Amino acid sequence: MKKTLITLGLAALLSTSAFAEKVQVGVVMKSLANEFWKTVEIGAKEYADKNKDVFEMEAIGLKDESDVDTQINTLESFITKQKDIIAVAPSNSVALIPSIKRALDAGIIVVNFDVRLDKKASQQMGLPDDFLFVGPNNEQGAYEVGDFLAKSLPKNAKVFIIEGNPGAENAIERKRGFMKVVEENQLNLLASRTAHWETEEANTVMTNLLTKYPDVQGVMCANDSMVLGVVKAIEAAGKSGQIKVVGFDNIAPVQDLMKKGKVLASEDFFGKDLAVNAIKTGLRIHSGEKLSGWVKTPVKLVTAEDLKK
Incomplete structure (x- = not known):
């Protein structure tokens, strides 16, 4: 091309x-x-x-x-x-x-x-x-931020992927980048769920996943709006600081969370x-x-x- x-x-x-x-x-x-x-x-x-x-x-x-x-x-x-x-x-x-x-x-x-x-x-x-x-190259960006998360976790670490809208090509590309990280770093992917880019849906999805998999160690989110919902769920579960989170967008509210140590990184485009x-x-x-x-x-x-x- x-x-x-x-x-x-x-x-x-x-x-x-x-x-x-x-x-x-x-x-x-x-x-x-x-x-x-x-x-x-x-x-x-x-x-x-x-x-x-x-x-x-x-x-x-x-x-x-x-x-x-x-x-x-x-x-x-x-x-x-x-x-x-x-x-x-x-x-x-x-x-x-x-x-x-x-x-x-x-x-x-x-x-x-x-x-x-x-x-x-x-x-x-x-x-x-x-x-x-x-x-942008969404797959490359997702791989870069996901790999940063993987390098901060132990081998076979347990992780989630929170996906974007399944009908959107950038969501598909970002998941592909995250999956490459999982495979290359031998991560244990417990679940991959869509939250359709939305904060509240991500909060619900993460809350349910934490109930089923309370020992998760890292979360890769396909955008930062979903990061906000994921962090909220982690806080509600009393697990702040125990689960590492990365996202995609580098929005101001997530920058604030990074400064507070609640988010590890975000991919800026x-x-x-x-x-x-x-x-x-x-x-x-x-x-x-x-x-x-x-x-x-x-x-x-x-x-x-x-x-x-």
């Missing part, structure tokens, strides 16, 4: 005559109940404000991570409004493909970001084999820049560049020790 590097500086691009009229940009986000996506929204709005002479942005988020219908309706609305660019982070890697195909057929630039569309379903529904994706990178990529295409394949965005392990520096 072709890989394209993001060009961070767009000053020259934004000054060209291609932007004589304001470009209309629609952004389809995920749950704004999630601290991470609040950060994504803030970053997008700040970037739009700084470039308000160049483009106008309409950004729509969800009430929860499973609200696929709102994403579909938002896409259809953006098509009707004849947006020039649509940046979409699908909550389900298959369900949005028909609407995305309609947008492309209408001549709209579509940038898939954060969660990659399902490749097989995309091909079956007529999308290009190298359809543009802007986002720079939420404030996530939608911004997708918008920048769309603007480059609108100006005449030909881009396809994977535009990689960074991931970075953040530990409690890092936050002390």
Whole structure:
């Protein structure tokens, strides 16, 4: 698959005559109940404000991570409004493909970001084999933070995996990274359960798992919202400090937990820049560049020790 590097500086691009009229940009986000996506929204709005002479942005988020219908309706609305660019982070890697195909057929630039569309379903529904994706290597990120946890545990340590939405490609990729950690480090995986990215569901799942497996030693969470629920369950069980937890997103509340010694690490993939990178990529295409394949965005392990520096 072709890989394209993001060009961070767009000053020259934004000054060209291609932007004589304001470009209309629609952004389809995920749950704004999630601290991470609040950060994504803030970053997008700040970037739009700084470039308000160049483009106008309409950004729509969800009430929860499973609200696929709102994403579909938002896409259809953006098509009707004849947006020039649509940046979409699908909550389900298959369900949005028909609407995305309609947008492309209408001549709209579509940038898939954060969660990659399902490749097989995309091909079956007529999308290009190298359809543009802007986002991180989720498997690599999950492996990195999971391996950090594994190296802090004894051999054959007992662990849980708390998964994201099973219909989302990033959840699949992150679980794959965690499973690689389990296999390479000979961890004893007691259970792997989904909490659909949600804090309260993760709290319920972890509470039930702790009842069945009270001797668990580590937990790998596919996002930080679920970390919050897991830590709450650990505290309620009177096991603070006895179970090591890692996550993915590096949101501020989890940074606070890291500073308190309640979370070991989180994988950062720079939420404030996530939608911004997708918008920048769309603007480059609108100006005449030909881009396809994977535009990689960074991931970075953040530990409690890092936050002390």
